[in-house]
Amino acid sequence: MAKRPTTIPDSELDVLKVLWDRGQATVREVLETLREAGRQWSYATVATLLDRLETKGVITSDRSELAFVYRPVVSSQEVRQKRVSNLVDKLYQGEPGLLVLHLLKAHPLDAKQAKEVRAVLEEMTGDKKKRSGEPSGQE
Amino acid sequence: MAKRPTTIPDSELDVLKVLWDRGQATVREVLETLREAGRQWSYATVATLLDRLETKGVITSDRSELAFVYRPVVSSQEVRQKRVSNLVDKLYQGEPGLLVLHLLKAHPLDAKQAKEVRAVLEEMTGDKKKRSGEPSGQE
DNA sequence: CGTATCCTAAGACAACTGTCTCATAACGTC
DNA sequence: GACGTTATGAGACAGTTGTCTTAGGATACG
Numbered sequence: 001m002a003k004r005p006t007t008i009p010d011s012e013l014d015v016l017k018v019l020w021d022r023g024q025a026t027v028r029e030v031l032e033t034l035r036e037a038g039r040q041w042s043y044a045t046v047a048t049l050l051d052r053l054e055t056k057g058v059i060t061s062d063r064s065e066l067a068f069v070y071r072p073v074v075s076s077q078e079v080r081q082k083r084v085s086n087l088v089d090k091l092y093q094g095e096p097g098l099l100v101l102h103l104l105k106a107h108p109l110d111a112k113q114a115k116e117v118r119a120v121l122e123e124m125t126g127d128k129k130k131r132s133g134e135p136s137g138q139e
Numbered sequence: 140m141a142k143r144p145t146t147i148p149d150s151e152l153d154v155l156k157v158l159w160d161r162g163q164a165t166v167r168e169v170l171e172t173l174r175e176a177g178r179q180w181s182y183a184t185v186a187t188l189l190d191r192l193e194t195k196g197v198i199t200s201d202r203s204e205l206a207f208v209y210r211p212v213v214s215s216q217e218v219r220q221k222r223v224s225n226l227v228d229k230l231y232q233g234e235p236g237l238l239v240l241h242l243l244k245a246h247p248l249d250a251k252q253a254k255e256v257r258a259v260l261e262e263m264t265g266d267k268k269k270r271s272g273e274p275s276g277q278e
Numbered sequence: 279c280g281t282a283t284c285c286t287a288a289g290a291c292a293a294c295t296g297t298c299t300c301a302t303a304a305c306g307t308c
Numbered sequence: 309g310a311c312g313t314t315a316t317g318a319g320a321c322a323g324t325t326g327t328c329t330t331a332g333g334a335t336a337c338g
Binding site: 205 | 314315316
């Protein structure tokens with residue numbers, strides 16, 4: 001049977017986010033960070049989550065020190081990309097535009113972001129030439 | 140321990156989508172529709188999925204006929220809304236604007252949708268007065 | 279050395295997902 | 309009214325997720 005695609009459940013995502021933010025961290029550091037953010041997990045829970053992430057190949061660990069140091073292997077970009085695609089496919093008939101409209105209608109943007117969005121739109125329609133080689137936007 | 144929030148996994152979502160499309164359907168009808176769409180599930184699988192959806196309160200069944208007729212209770216809007224919120228919270232720091240930007244950068248819209256988006260933006264920034272009474276977007 | 283402390287390993291365990299098998303009840307038809 | 313068709317019901321079963329317990333190894337420091 002076809003191996004299910006690697007999926008990152010919510011709890012693992014919370015852990016992964018900490019690694020994205022700090023670049024790397026030990027179990028305890030992740031734990032502390034999450035504690036501050038309100039997640040009341042036990043040490044073992046965090047360790048398990050990190051372990052599962054590593055098994056999935058999403059992060060690696062440096063085991064040369066006593067406490068392993070974990071580091072992300074995939075970027076938040078990649079994960080976001082995947083989640084968004086999935087959402088669009090499942091609920092927006094594969095039409096990202098529908099999701100954009102939905103978002104704008106449901107949550108008004110603040111002025112700054114509205115301006116940014118408009119800028120992107122400009123570029124898209126005004127500057128028609130396909131800039132397909134664009135190296136996937138950095139934020 | 141707090142009951143986990145009602146979640147609709149992908150397979151159930153596929154079934155639910157059929158109900159949204161057709162308004163209502165029996166197990167067999169759902170099965171046929173999914174078959175045509177390429178989903179090779181057994182009758183029992185579809186029945187289970189419908190059953191689980193009903194348990195979750197997402198759909199209801201009319202049991203007066205031999206074959207139960209299932210009908211959605213929650214709209215696609217609601218489900219979409221929830222999924223999007225979750226995505227934004229988990230991966231876009233609760234900032235819908237970031238997701239919008241991401242979407243626009245990653246997938247150019249076609250002209251029609253671009254225009255629509257612009258229109259929504261206009262309304263948002265130009266017409267500042269809170270028109271909160273707007274009857275929650277019909278598509 | 280002794281013992282408190284921190285770390286990982288192993289795995290438990292219930293709930294949820296993905297899928298299916300089998301039993302059994304209702305129906306339609308000759 | 310017996311037979312094949314279709315339906316539901318019950319539940320099996322492996323894999324995933326959410327969370328933790330317990331055991332045992334390494335470290336630290338008096």
